[in-house]
Amino acid sequence: MTERVDAILDAAENRIRRAGYNGFSFREIATDVGIKSASVHYHFPTKADLAAAVAKRYRERFEEAVAKNEAAGAGRVETWKTLFRDSLAEDNRMCLCGILAAEKEGVPEVVADEARQFFEMGVSSIAEVSKDNAENSLAYGLNILATLEGAMLLAQSMGDNTLFDLATANLK
Numbered sequence: 001m002t003e004r005v006d007a008i009l010d011a012a013e014n015r016i017r018r019a020g021y022n023g024f025s026f027r028e029i030a031t032d033v034g035i036k037s038a039s040v041h042y043h044f045p046t047k048a049d050l051a052a053a054v055a056k057r058y059r060e061r062f063e064e065a066v067a068k069n070e071a072a073g074a075g076r077v078e079t080w081k082t083l084f085r086d087s088l089a090e091d092n093r094m095c096l097c098g099i100l101a102a103e104k105e106g107v108p109e110v111v112a113d114e115a116r117q118f119f120e121m122g123v124s125s126i127a128e129v130s131k132d133n134a135e136n137s138l139a140y141g142l143n144i145l146a147t148l149e150g151a152m153l154l155a156q157s158m159g160d161n162t163l164f165d166l167a168t169a170n171l172k
Contacts, residue, residue: 055114
């Protein structure tokens, strides 16, 4: 990707994570990046195209971070927990796809689909490390990811990131 496209995606991700899908405009993204709105439209013809690209990049970066942490010796669940916790600690933001999923009824299908792919990837990734049968592995993946998303939501809404640690302390 070009630097300009990356800057547009960064600005859009920041705005979506702060205010949701309906909380940004192309004009605001252009102002954030220091370009004209037409330049944003050149790379992303519609708001749905832009938000879907942001969600896809978010998923791909998350997958890369999981692989990198595991290569360094971290366990899968601990890695997911760390990545969620770091997001809260570093920029006090919710999971991008969690926000988009919460807005599912108000976002275009292509955007909701990208958010769904993030969750499918997450559940599958976590389920892979379960030593149980397929049905129990699926339940394990769902439980871990739901706990992480819920802990993030509680910590954010209550203004206390230590609540994330309390809510996820028993995840293994």
